[in-house]
Amino acid sequence: MRQLAIVSGKGGTGKTSIAAVFAELSKRSVLADCDVDAPNLHIFLHPVVISRETFKGLKVATKDEDKCVKCGLCAQNCRFDAINKDFEIDPLACEGCGVCSYVCPEKAVTMVDRDSGEVFISKTRFGLMAHARLDPGEETTGKLVTVVRNNAKKIAEENDADLVIIDGPPGIGCPVIATIGGTDLVLAVTEPTLTGLHDLTRVLGVADHFGVPSVVCINKADINPTMTERISKYCEENGKPVVGVIPYDKTVVKALVEGKSLLSYPKSPALREIRGMWIRVLDVLGLNRGSPIA
Amino acid sequence: MIVSVASGKGGTGKTTVATNLALVVGDAQLVDCDVEEPNCHIFFDVPLRKVADVCVQVPVVDLGRCSFCGRCAEFCQYNAIAVFGEKVMIFEELCHGCGGCKLVCPDKAIHEKPRRIGVVERGADDGLELVQGRLDVGEPIASPIIRETKRFIDRNRFVVVDAPPGAGCPAIAAIRDTDYCVLVAEPTPLGLHDLKLFVELLRVFSTPFGVVINRCDIGSDVIEAYCHENGIPVLSRLPHDREVMELYSRGVPISKKSSAWRKKFLELYENVLGVAR
Numbered sequence: 340m341r342q343l344a345i346v347s348g349k350g351g352t353g354k355t356s357i358a359a360v361f362a363e364l365s366k367r368s369v370l371a372d373c374d375v376d377a378p379n380l381h382i383f384l385h386p387v388v389i390s391r392e393t394f395k396g397l398k399v400a401t402k403d404e405d406k407c408v409k410c411g412l413c414a415q416n417c418r419f420d421a422i423n424k425d426f427e428i429d430p431l432a433c434e435g436c437g438v439c440s441y442v443c444p445e446k447a448v449t450m451v452d453r454d455s456g457e458v459f460i461s462k463t464r465f466g467l468m469a470h471a472r473l474d475p476g477e478e479t480t481g482k483l484v485t486v487v488r489n490n491a492k493k494i495a496e497e498n499d500a501d502l503v504i505i506d507g508p509p510g511i512g513c514p515v516i517a518t519i520g521g522t523d524l525v526l527a528v529t530e531p532t533l534t535g536l537h538d539l540t541r542v543l544g545v546a547d548h549f550g551v552p553s554v555v556c557i558n559k560a561d562i563n564p565t566m567t568e569r570i571s572k573y574c575e576e577n578g579k580p581v582v583g584v585i586p587y588d589k590t591v592v593k594a595l596v597e598g599k600s601l602l603s604y605p606k607s608p609a610l611r612e613i614r615g616m617w618i619r620v621l622d623v624l625g626l627n628r629g630s631p632i633a
Numbered sequence: 634m635i636v637s638v639a640s641g642k643g644g645t646g647k648t649t650v651a652t653n654l655a656l657v658v659g660d661a662q663l664v665d666c667d668v669e670e671p672n673c674h675i676f677f678d679v680p681l682r683k684v685a686d687v688c689v690q691v692p693v694v695d696l697g698r699c700s701f702c703g704r705c706a707e708f709c710q711y712n713a714i715a716v717f718g719e720k721v722m723i724f725e726e727l728c729h730g731c732g733g734c735k736l737v738c739p740d741k742a743i744h745e746k747p748r749r750i751g752v753v754e755r756g757a758d759d760g761l762e763l764v765q766g767r768l769d770v771g772e773p774i775a776s777p778i779i780r781e782t783k784r785f786i787d788r789n790r791f792v793v794v795d796a797p798p799g800a801g802c803p804a805i806a807a808i809r810d811t812d813y814c815v816l817v818a819e820p821t822p823l824g825l826h827d828l829k830l831f832v833e834l835l836r837v838f839s840t841p842f843g844v845v846i847n848r849c850d851i852g853s854d855v856i857e858a859y860c861h862e863n864g865i866p867v868l869s870r871l872p873h874d875r876e877v878m879e880l881y882s883r884g885v886p887i888s889k890k891s892s893a894w895r896k897k898f899l900e901l902y903e904n905v906l907g908v909a910r
Contacts (some may be wrong), residue, residue, distance in 0.1 A: 344780055348670050349643065350645075350798040351644010351646040351798075352643075352644060355823070363858045375801075377642055377798065377826075378890050379730035379823050379827070382822050382823055382826060397710060397712070418690075418729075418730055420780070422901065434710075434729055436731030436733050437708065437710060437731075437733060438731050438733045438736060440734060442736065464650065475800055475830060475834035476800075476834055476837045478805075479801075480801040480802065481773065507671070509643040509798050510775075510798070511669045512772070512774065512803065513671065513774060514776040515669075516773050530882075531882060532881055532883075532884075533675045533884040534648065534675055534884075535883075537670070538670040541770055544770035544771070548770060560667040561884070562878055563879060563881065563882035566882050566883075589851075592765060592821060592851050595821050595822060598822070626675035
């Protein structure tokens with residue numbers, strides 16, 4: 340079983356649109372939405388939830404006001420600015436370390452579990468899907484990504500799926516690291532802008548840092564052909580194969596707004612290129628699927 | 634006054650709005666808190682100099698004093714310490730720097746050392762000052778860099794914070810203590826979904842906010858309808874414009890090239906001041 344992580348560094352480059360088309364072209368992969376902060380893949384795939392579980396993140400400090408003598412040791416020792424000058428605890432700033440509870444001489448502070456979101460396994464028309472929802476203001480995104488990844492792996496193994504397609508978060512921090520760690524291939528989706536290139540170099544750096552091979556897709560490539568050229572050159576010099584160059588195509592937004600799949604617009608120029616990219620990605624992953632693009 | 638520009642979804646135009654808003658105000662501080670992918674600097678031709686290394690205090694164990702009792706590992710909520718027999722392993726990348734291990738150690742065998750995870754940089758262009766945080770590649774924890782970057786905020790000025798995408802810890806760290814939040818949304822089902830997530834988050838913080846609809850003429854009227862139903866002010870409607878896209882791709886802010894766009898951002902500024910009061 341292989342795992343493909345679709346990431347981008349910069350947001351809004353088209354990760355989820357591409358993941359959704361891959362899901363439909365594949366028909367027998369397991370899908371995972373690891374952008375747990377702002378998950379979107381379900382908008383394309385309309386999953387029907389078959390199992391759900393509460394996600395418990397890090398614990399949070401709570402204080403018994405009757406026991407508190409306002410000695411201030413908790414605030415002095417908190418490194419996350421989560422306890423203010425009136426010794427009130429801000430649960431949104433608390434990182435659950437437990438130091439305040441440990442130093443409190445009156446045992447007024449205790450660490451309690453908090454429900455931070457929900458984890459789902461669902462059915463879609465194109466295969467099973469692992470996803471999650473983080474409550475607003477909750478922190479442990481990396482941990483939740485790991486839960487989604489493990490679920491996806493488990494259902495892939497149980498159902499003999501040969502591939503997990505992961506829709507990743509933007510950025511390069513902990514949720515991205517949790518998304519790409521131990522996968523077989525990173526597909527970095529960029530756009531031909533200076534910001535796109537800047538962010539691409541950083542996310543490819545993360546893939547290299549964790550020893551995961553990576554390939555690149557340049558989306559909306561005709562917005563600025565000179566930048567597309569420059570990004571291609573950068574990729575060539577750094578040994579990162581460009582597996583897809585996709586034109587800016589208004590059909591993509593049209594399909595999204597109408598709630599339809601891009602595959603229902605067979606003449607879409609973007610779709611044509613994404614199909615080609617899918618074959619190349621399968622090839623890099625060493626998966627032979629016959630000829631599903633007839 | 635601190636105005637944060639945010640959005641649940643990435644790529645909606647946060648950086649475009651933040652940079653142009655700061656530019657038309659002129660005497661402003663632009664604070665790039667998207668420390669995983671800081672992009673504002675691409676739109677300003679100013680040299681940045683480092684003003685701070687951002688470090689996390691990570692533990693160092695003196696094995697001569699350590700009795701291998703394992704209390705540090707037991708206390709650590711982030712699995713950053715493991716004790717096996719007479720061996721202590723520290724996973725520095727996982728450490729949040731809470732200092733708990735040092736406190737609980739009965740042998741006083743733990744001290745701390747700073748470990749760099751990123752930097753804060755600063756540059757100025759006429760009246761406009763740019764401050765940005767930057768996470769080192771391969772490091773997971775962005776929030777300490779955002780907190781450190783925000784220490785350079787000058788509350789006496791008009792401050793524009795460019796927040797990271799999402800509604801997780803980095804976004805929270807960025808918008809904390811902000812006076813007003815400008816949410817940039819695009820009029821698609823994805824844009825609406827992620828806008829709603831962020832609105833829920835802002836309700837938790839009770840931060841006042843309004844919405845900028847970017848590329849308002851692509852997609853549908855979902856954002857407009859949602860704002861109307863929920864009494865959320867629409868601060869600006871920015872049309873899709875090939876020229877904006879083209880200039881953006883080369884790192885040129887549109888308000889420097891087009892007086893019509895300059896006017897749009899000035900109106901946004903006045904609308905923000907109007908509703909924030």
